[in-house]
Amino acid sequence: MTALVQYVPVLVLHSIEFLSAAVLIPLVAGIIARTFFLSVDQDDERRVELSDWEAEVTHLSLISPEPNPKHSYSWNIH
């Protein structure tokens, strides 16, 4: 029983150490990756501001390219 009581603080200390390590490892890895490898999207080299980009993609075509689109018929069951 005494050994168990003595072991609990050690266990808690170890657990906190590993918890800290588990936080630090992805944090450091993420910062390194973001700084050196992922500063921009590698598939997309556009460097526009988010607001410009949002304005760019909010256009609507809304006209079907099909010669005889059928989407205007409504379902009669819901």
Place this chain on the structure above:
Amino acid sequence: MAGEYLIDANPERRERVGLVVVHGIGEQRRFEHVDAQVREIIRAIRAREAAGGLSEVTVEVYKGQSASFQSEQDTWATGDEAPIKAVVRDAPTGKLLEIHFHEVWWADSNEPYSLSKQVRFWAWGLIIGFIPMKRHSTHAGAASTRDPRAPGGRTKQQRLWVRARLFGVSVVAVLGAASIGLFTFLAKRLFNLDPPDFVKVFVNYVAGVKLYNQKQRRGSGFPAQNADFLEDLGEPPRITVRRRMIRALAQAACADYDRWYVVAHSLGTVVAFNGLMESAYTWPGYFDEQGWNKLVANGFAGGAREGWEPPEGIASPRRPVWAEPRHIAYRSAVFYKLHGVLFMGSPLEKFATLWPGRVPIATEPAFRTGTTWLNIYDPIDPVSGVLRAFDTRCEHACPQPETIGYASDWKFFISHIRYLTWTPGGGTLADGLADWLITGTRRKIGPEVGCRWFRSPIASKFAGPRAKVNSSRHYIRTCAAWCWWLGAIIVLALLSGITLPRIASALKATTLVLIKDVAASTVVDRLTPAVREMPGSSR
């Protein structure tokens, strides 16, 4: 009762309904997912009763024309038709109908499990909270789509919060690998036990999400070689996945059902959404020539209208060499009989926040008014979420999603895989889906259906017409989810605290002994010849 609905005697009474089932992340084998889902639906149908009589179901599985010698399992058909058919005589409605089940199977597009895959996965998993946002595609065809705009990711603070939560997932993954992973490893090596390999399961499951964001599929070894499928050489692996989806959609359209549905789970909802939203111009790239010609012959594809010009640039997937420049899919014809879409445990909102370019919304009209899109979520399921980024500007281009809460299970993560689990007593999602398939009305899928159903308060704006429901269950289950996360972190940290010091001290002791042994043997090896050559030494 039976005589009135004799199947062969009165075939014109049969309504033909199709169901396209899409699996999520995982290691599903062929037909494994559709088999599991159909079982639950059949159980729900058989439980439907009226005036003391129960509904009847006959299930037929179409077998393949050939089978492997001494194979352990029979082969199912994978042609243009659905592999499973259920003929239903429904007691409450008196209807006689056929339900045909298609499966979209894409698990084989995952990379093979290897050390190389693990290294790449953990590298990605560690930095997932830092990966840049994926914006709208620049490929031809993407011009007729727009990115979703997640309300929870508009300001910098909101995006930071999303990334912080993803970072939390990385922390839990590291803790899990350092505790459960090592525990499993030791149990195997030291005690010759065979515990479930949680790390392998975790890697293979979540790697599906990674795969969806990769530029190429990789094999094993260092450096890992390209392992693209031959027909998708040079295309991202998500194209392979979407190909399966779009071909299944075309199959369902060509089958000429009276109405058909899409039911998708987990990452499969992203696959299904991509398939449904794919632009008409890019469709030919998903077919072989014969398949495309069949679509053209059936009136589901052909030349575009006068005045329409194909978009400039390279499409993804590439336009086939045989495709006419102005040939497109007639999506409104393909989706003409599509009556509804049901998503369960969907990460679509998370994709919309982090990688909106992966889940673009179509701007070409193709869906009929009344096409229903239901999203079922459970706050305890960490993958699922309320769909708020897909507010529809035109219901013909993208049906308005309706998010409905459903208490799938109290257990963390288990809730993710139990949406369609049927239990006696009614009121389950399986009962609701069975009713939807049979009657065509989704009256049994909604917050007022039973005690397991609820409405999310944050979805109220997107809740459709039936939003007046107590949402306390949403808050209770959200609190439960946070408790699960907290509990998982504490347990994993304690497990690490128990396991890792012992492994570290054992490694240290082993290393010291090894060094001593090596040093001693080296000294003996070096000294022995010298001692032998000393004067007076005996040979």
